[in-house]
Structures are given as C-alpha cells and as structure tokens.
Amino acid sequence: MESVGIALILLVAVVLSGTLSRLSPVAIPLPLIQIALGVLIATVFGAGVELQPEVFFLLFLPPLLFLDGWRIPKEGLFRDRAVILELALGLVVLTVLGVGVLIKWMIPSMPLPVAFALAAIVSPTDPIAVSAIAARVPIPKRLMHILEGESLLNDASGLVCMQLAVAAALTGVFSLTSAFGTFLWLAIGGIAIGAGVTLVVTKVKDYVSHKLGEEPGSQILISLLIPFGAYLLAEHFHCSGILAAVAAGIAMSYAEQTGQALGVTRVRRGAVWDTMQFALNGIIFVLFGEQLPKIISGAAKVVTETGHMHPAWLLGYVLAINIALGLLRFAWVWVSLRFTLFRAARQGRTMYKPHWRLLAATSLAGVRGAITLAGILTLPLAMNDGTPFPARDLAIFLAAGVIVFSLIAASISLPFLLHNLELPPEPSARQEEDIARIAAAEAAIRAIEKHQHALGQGRTDADIYSDVGARLMELYRRRIEGSKTGDDAETARMMADVDRRLRLAALRAERDEFFRLGRTRVVSDEIIRRLVREIDLAEARYNLSS
Structure with a gap:
C-alpha cells in the first residue's frame, strides 16, 4: 500500500x-x-x-x-x-x-x-x-x-x-x-x-x-x-x-x-x-x-x-x-x-x-x-x-x-x-494543405456520386438521395474552387474561419442544453453521454482545424 x-x-x-x-x-x-x-x-x-x-x-x-x-x-x-x-x-x-x-x-x-x-x-x-x-x-x-x-x-x-x-x-x-x-x-x-x-x-x-x-x-x-x-x-x-x-x-x-x-x-x-x-x-x-x-x-x-x-x-x-x-x-x-x-x-x-x-x-x-x-x-x-x-x-x-x-x-x-528575430524563410505549408484538401474533396465527390446511385437505385424515394448528394457535392466543389484561385482562396479561408467559429458556438450551446436536460432528468444519462460524446468529437475536429 x-x-x-x-x-x-x-x-x-x-x-x-x-x-x-x-x-x-x-x-x-x-x-x-x-x-x-x-x-x-x-x-x-x-x-x-x-x-x-x-x-x-x-x-x-x-x-x-x-x-x-x-x-x-x-x-x-x-x-x-x-x-x-x-x-x-x-x-x-x-x-x-x-x-x-x-x-x-x-x-x-x-x-x-x-x-x-x-x-x-x-x-x-x-x-x-x-x-x-x-x-x-x-x-x-x-x-x-x-x-x-x-x-x-x-x-x-x-x-x-x-x-x-x-x-x-x-x-x-x-x-x-x-x-x-x-x-x-x-x-x-x-x-x-x-x-x-x-x-x-x-x-x-x-x-x-x-x-x-x-x-x-x-x-x-x-x-x-x-x-x-x-x-x-x-x-x-x-x-x-x-x-x-x-x-x-x-x-x-x-x-x-x-x-x-x-x-x-x-x-x-x-x-x-x-x-x-x-x-x-x-x-x-x-x-x-x-x-x-x-x-x-x-x-x-x-x-x-x-x-x-x-x-x-x-x-x-x-x-x-x-x-x-x-x-x-x-x-x-x-x-x-x-x-x-x-x-x-x-x-x-x-x-x-x-x-x-x-x-x-x-x-x-x-x-x-x-x-x-x-x-x-x-x-x-x-x-x-x-x-x-x-x-x-x-x-x-x-x-x-x-x-x-x-x-x-x-x-x-x-x-x-x-524576440523580433528575423528568421530564415520556411517553406509554406498552405500550398501543401490546399493540394491535400483539393485532392480529398475530389475523392469525396467521386464517393458521393458512386454511393448515391447505389443507395437510390430502384427506390421510389431516389430523388432524396440525389438532392442530399447534390448539396454535399456543392460544398466540396466550393472548397475546390476556393483553393484554386488567389483572392477567392483568401476569402474562402476567411469564410471557413467564420464558419468554424459559428459552428463551435453552436456546438457549445447544444452541449449546454444536453447537460440541462440531463440535470432536469428530461433525458436519461445514457443518451446524454452519447450525445455529448458526439459534440465533443465534432468540437475537437473544428479546434484541430484552427
């Protein structure tokens, strides 16, 4: 002991x-x-x-x-x-x-x-x-x-x-x-x-x-x-x-x-x-x-x-x-x-x-x-x-x-x-990041196209899959276009930063509400833990991208 x-x-x-x-x-x-x-x-x-x-x-x-x-x-x-x-x-x-x-x-x-x-x-x-x-x-x-x-x-x-x-x-x-x-x-x-x-x-x-x-x-x-x-x-x-x-x-x-x-x-x-x-x-x-x-x-x-x-x-x-x-x-x-x-x-x-x-x-x-x-x-x-x-x-x-x-x-x-030391130039990581994001977005678009056809084939509600897929692909296409152009690229980065800040604020509000529902016994602890876990993972993702 x-x-x-x-x-x-x-x-x-x-x-x-x-x-x-x-x-x-x-x-x-x-x-x-x-x-x-x-x-x-x-x-x-x-x-x-x-x-x-x-x-x-x-x-x-x-x-x-x-x-x-x-x-x-x-x-x-x-x-x-x-x-x-x-x-x-x-x-x-x-x-x-x-x-x-x-x-x-x-x-x-x-x-x-x-x-x-x-x-x-x-x-x-x-x-x-x-x-x-x-x-x-x-x-x-x-x-x-x-x-x-x-x-x-x-x-x-x-x-x-x-x-x-x-x-x-x-x-x-x-x-x-x-x-x-x-x-x-x-x-x-x-x-x-x-x-x-x-x-x-x-x-x-x-x-x-x-x-x-x-x-x-x-x-x-x-x-x-x-x-x-x-x-x-x-x-x-x-x-x-x-x-x-x-x-x-x-x-x-x-x-x-x-x-x-x-x-x-x-x-x-x-x-x-x-x-x-x-x-x-x-x-x-x-x-x-x-x-x-x-x-x-x-x-x-x-x-x-x-x-x-x-x-x-x-x-x-x-x-x-x-x-x-x-x-x-x-x-x-x-x-x-x-x-x-x-x-x-x-x-x-x-x-x-x-x-x-x-x-x-x-x-x-x-x-x-x-x-x-x-x-x-x-x-x-x-x-x-x-x-x-x-x-x-x-x-x-x-x-x-x-x-x-x-x-x-x-x-x-x-x-x-x-302090205030002039440093030797370092290779920019922004260009490499843009290349990676464009390649990943193109791969995501191909995957969405493939899966939306497979999921909606033969279904009466196939148009739902098409609409959701179209909205997702539009997000990825805007990312690609924003990364490829000069001024638009900077604007896209600013928009992404604003989007990140607003999403983080929304996630915190969601989590606070989940905790309130748990404290007042409106929702069970098991469900609250699972929902808070999802918020925590999403928040970690947006914090890592800052």
Missing part, C-alpha cells in the same frame, strides 16, 4: 505542477516547478523512494522514446537530415570525449569510464523542456523540427554511449574495436527488432480487426504494450532496447498511414498517449526533486574525494560542465553552418545566412531533461564484486545540476534571443 500511496502523491504533484505553471505570472519552465514539488514532498514526507535502476529505465524510457519516434515530423527529419545527424551523432561523440576528459581533469578521483558515462548522459537534449520554456516566445518551426529530430537520435546515441562506458567501468576493460562492434550490434539489432515488432503486431492486429471487428480499448492497450515488447525483446538478444523503442515508434507512424484504425480509436488513443507523456515526464522530474536532498547529501560526502573540502566546489563543477557543453555546441553549430554554406556555394546555390542570435538560440536550446535524468538514475548501485559503484552520487548530482542550470539559462536567454 505504501508504494501505491507514493504513486498517487507523485501523480497529484504532476497535476498540481500544471496548475502552478499556468498561474505563474512569469514563464517558469514546468520541469523546474515539478522538481520544486518533489523537494517539498521529500521535506514533508521524509522517507525517499528507493529507485531500482533497471525498473526505472524500463518503466519510463521505452514509452517516451516510442512516442517521440511516432510523432516526430518525418518531412522535417528528412529535409534537415544532414544537420540532424551532425548534431545527434557527431556532436554526441565530441561531447562524450571533450566533456569526459574535462570531468576527469577536474575530478581525478572519478574513474575515466564513469566520467565518460556522465558526459554521455548529459549529451541528449529535450525538446519538450524547450517548448515549455518558449511557450510565450514562439520558436521557429524549422528550428523546433531540428531540435526534435536531434533529440530523437541523440537520446539513443547518448544512452548507448553511456551503456558502453558503464560496461567498461564494471569490467575494467575497454577495446575500441570491440566497442565499435558492440555498437553496431546494439544499433542494427535494436533498430531491426523495434521495427519488426511494430510491423508484426500491427499486421496481426489489422487481420484480427478485419475478421472480428475493432475494439478501441484493445487497440489502445496494444499501442501501449508495443514499446515495452520491443525494448524487452531487444534486451533479451543483447541489442539496444532504446533504439528498439525509437525504431518501433517510427515504424508505428508509417503503419498508421495505412488508415486501418477507426477514427474513434485514433481520437481516444491520442488522448491516452498525451496523458501518458505528461504523466511520465512529470513523474520523472518530481522523483528527481524527491531524490535531490539525498543526492546533495551523498555528493557533499564524496566531494572531499575530489581534493576539495568545501561542498561549494560542486557548483563550480556544474558551471564548468555547462559552459563546456554550451561552447562545444556553439562551435559545432557554427562549423556545421560554415560547411553547409561552403557546400552550397560550390553547388551554385544561394543560402540564407542566419543571424548570430539564431545560432546562439540553437546552442542554448540544447536543454537537458527527462532522458538525461532517467539515464543517470540507472547507474548501477554496485560493481560486479559487490563494492559500491564509484562516485555514483556525485555523477547523479552533476547531471542533475546540468539539467537545472540548462533549464534556467534557456528560460532567461531564449526569449531575449528570439
């Missing part, structure tokens, strides 16, 4: 953090509020949560990485693949080597493999934390897509590098050739298993649904189980469960494009996954805050091992690591931009040269978050011989300090750097 009570307290703290974030007059990052609530829980309730690294890793990382792979915009990922790969792979390797050597130089008592493990786990970035910081200052879409793509890949590369470093710390043996071979096996095997699990499960699921019908609750539960299945299967074959979860998510996004699932399943599943993401990210940071007093205490005890007697040196280490991360990231972004401009000039292309503030924003947007925290908490408690893992508390504290410092630095600097 104690564990159930702790889980409920953590969830209440996550809910409360969202409320406090909205009430705050200044843009305080949500993760910082959740960390503060965790510290408060530890202060009030005393006894801390005993975290088992393997269980913590399994519960939190697979679903978060799976969802990142599922929802990341693929067109942005492929368009900026060169930049994303440079940041997600090249910068991670540079960070592991550069920051790892710096940590070892500053803290000679920390074993080199542990220093590299710490450097590896602070290399992944967290776009969710960035979007929380910049909620009141819009981040350029293309920059956000690059950050999302980088985060998706550097989560995997950073965590795999950490696993290799931890293995070297446990065994005391490290071979570059062996590490490279292990990395290939981890990566290729993990990706293949993750994609394979998703494809097999979705094929079986679609076959069963086609034969027996689709039940939304089962479909949602299957989507929740896929990342755990991919992760556990990959780990069973000593591959990367992390990459398996990411690959499973990317494969899921392509499987979704077959359109096999019912609309109601997609709506309910999206809500469940949004809740899951919010809860897991929040619990990670609340747990971090709850563990923070114990982490600080443990780090203060081992700080004397570094050759310094005062715990204040811990803050100096955190500051030095953050400065190193920022300088390495800025240098890498600058060199990458110069290389891209040089390559474009050789090909005869003219490219937009971004302002230095955009480069600085890209560097400072490399905020560390949930993945770094989840990864560092999975450091082993003991070595293979049973002795305590060296400098574990100190490594956890330094990673935690990097997270907090990067959140604060980004929340202060990003609004300034992005």
Whole structure:
C-alpha cells in the first residue's frame, strides 16, 4: 500500500505542477516547478523512494522514446537530415570525449569510464523542456523540427554511449574495436527488432480487426504494450532496447498511414498517449526533486574525494560542465553552418545566412531533461564484486545540476534571443494543405456520386438521395474552387474561419442544453453521454482545424 500511496502523491504533484505553471505570472519552465514539488514532498514526507535502476529505465524510457519516434515530423527529419545527424551523432561523440576528459581533469578521483558515462548522459537534449520554456516566445518551426529530430537520435546515441562506458567501468576493460562492434550490434539489432515488432503486431492486429471487428480499448492497450515488447525483446538478444523503442515508434507512424484504425480509436488513443507523456515526464522530474536532498547529501560526502573540502566546489563543477557543453555546441553549430554554406556555394546555390542570435538560440536550446535524468538514475548501485559503484552520487548530482542550470539559462536567454528575430524563410505549408484538401474533396465527390446511385437505385424515394448528394457535392466543389484561385482562396479561408467559429458556438450551446436536460432528468444519462460524446468529437475536429 505504501508504494501505491507514493504513486498517487507523485501523480497529484504532476497535476498540481500544471496548475502552478499556468498561474505563474512569469514563464517558469514546468520541469523546474515539478522538481520544486518533489523537494517539498521529500521535506514533508521524509522517507525517499528507493529507485531500482533497471525498473526505472524500463518503466519510463521505452514509452517516451516510442512516442517521440511516432510523432516526430518525418518531412522535417528528412529535409534537415544532414544537420540532424551532425548534431545527434557527431556532436554526441565530441561531447562524450571533450566533456569526459574535462570531468576527469577536474575530478581525478572519478574513474575515466564513469566520467565518460556522465558526459554521455548529459549529451541528449529535450525538446519538450524547450517548448515549455518558449511557450510565450514562439520558436521557429524549422528550428523546433531540428531540435526534435536531434533529440530523437541523440537520446539513443547518448544512452548507448553511456551503456558502453558503464560496461567498461564494471569490467575494467575497454577495446575500441570491440566497442565499435558492440555498437553496431546494439544499433542494427535494436533498430531491426523495434521495427519488426511494430510491423508484426500491427499486421496481426489489422487481420484480427478485419475478421472480428475493432475494439478501441484493445487497440489502445496494444499501442501501449508495443514499446515495452520491443525494448524487452531487444534486451533479451543483447541489442539496444532504446533504439528498439525509437525504431518501433517510427515504424508505428508509417503503419498508421495505412488508415486501418477507426477514427474513434485514433481520437481516444491520442488522448491516452498525451496523458501518458505528461504523466511520465512529470513523474520523472518530481522523483528527481524527491531524490535531490539525498543526492546533495551523498555528493557533499564524496566531494572531499575530489581534493576539495568545501561542498561549494560542486557548483563550480556544474558551471564548468555547462559552459563546456554550451561552447562545444556553439562551435559545432557554427562549423556545421560554415560547411553547409561552403557546400552550397560550390553547388551554385544561394543560402540564407542566419543571424548570430539564431545560432546562439540553437546552442542554448540544447536543454537537458527527462532522458538525461532517467539515464543517470540507472547507474548501477554496485560493481560486479559487490563494492559500491564509484562516485555514483556525485555523477547523479552533476547531471542533475546540468539539467537545472540548462533549464534556467534557456528560460532567461531564449526569449531575449528570439524576440523580433528575423528568421530564415520556411517553406509554406498552405500550398501543401490546399493540394491535400483539393485532392480529398475530389475523392469525396467521386464517393458521393458512386454511393448515391447505389443507395437510390430502384427506390421510389431516389430523388432524396440525389438532392442530399447534390448539396454535399456543392460544398466540396466550393472548397475546390476556393483553393484554386488567389483572392477567392483568401476569402474562402476567411469564410471557413467564420464558419468554424459559428459552428463551435453552436456546438457549445447544444452541449449546454444536453447537460440541462440531463440535470432536469428530461433525458436519461445514457443518451446524454452519447450525445455529448458526439459534440465533443465534432468540437475537437473544428479546434484541430484552427
């Protein structure tokens, strides 16, 4: 019962953090509020949560990485693949080597493999934390897509590098050739298993649904189980469960494009996954805050091992690591931009040269978050011989300090750097949307013509089908004409916006009346729930189109 009570307290703290974030007059990052609530829980309730690294890793990382792979915009990922790969792979390797050597130089008592493990786990970035910081200052879409793509890949590369470093710390043996071979096996095997699990499960699921019908609750539960299945299967074959979860998510996004699932399943599943993401990210940071007093205490005890007697040196280490991360990231972004401009000039292309503030924003947007925290908490408690893992508390504290410092630095600097910044031109999504709407309207007209003839054939009231079909087709033809012409297109968009606003007002009025009828017992609760569900789905549709 104690564990159930702790889980409920953590969830209440996550809910409360969202409320406090909205009430705050200044843009305080949500993760910082959740960390503060965790510290408060530890202060009030005393006894801390005993975290088992393997269980913590399994519960939190697979679903978060799976969802990142599922929802990341693929067109942005492929368009900026060169930049994303440079940041997600090249910068991670540079960070592991550069920051790892710096940590070892500053803290000679920390074993080199542990220093590299710490450097590896602070290399992944967290776009969710960035979007929380910049909620009141819009981040350029293309920059956000690059950050999302980088985060998706550097989560995997950073965590795999950490696993290799931890293995070297446990065994005391490290071979570059062996590490490279292990990395290939981890990566290729993990990706293949993750994609394979998703494809097999979705094929079986679609076959069963086609034969027996689709039940939304089962479909949602299957989507929740896929990342755990991919992760556990990959780990069973000593591959990367992390990459398996990411690959499973990317494969899921392509499987979704077959359109096999019912609309109601997609709506309910999206809500469940949004809740899951919010809860897991929040619990990670609340747990971090709850563990923070114990982490600080443990780090203060081992700080004397570094050759310094005062715990204040811990803050100096955190500051030095953050400065190193920022300088390495800025240098890498600058060199990458110069290389891209040089390559474009050789090909005869003219490219937009971004302002230095955009480069600085890209560097400072490399905020560390949930993945770094989840990864560092999975450091082993003991070595293979049973002795305590060296400098574990100190490594956890330094990673935690990097997270907090990067959140604060980004929340202060990003609004300034992005304010009134002239941004590089981005490809317009309006033209693509118009093409899609025209094609969909033409397909709808063909379907209406086909079905109205089939439904009305041989009936005495066939003219009813013709009249209804004609009215529907006229709506679609007006959409097509409005999308094809210049001024008319803008007028059509304005009319669509007015139509959306009026429909939303009408839907709210309908729903209020349904609730009134339910309260006065004029209509049964069962019927009211069904009618309100229809209104909610329609309202969600019009809100999504805004």
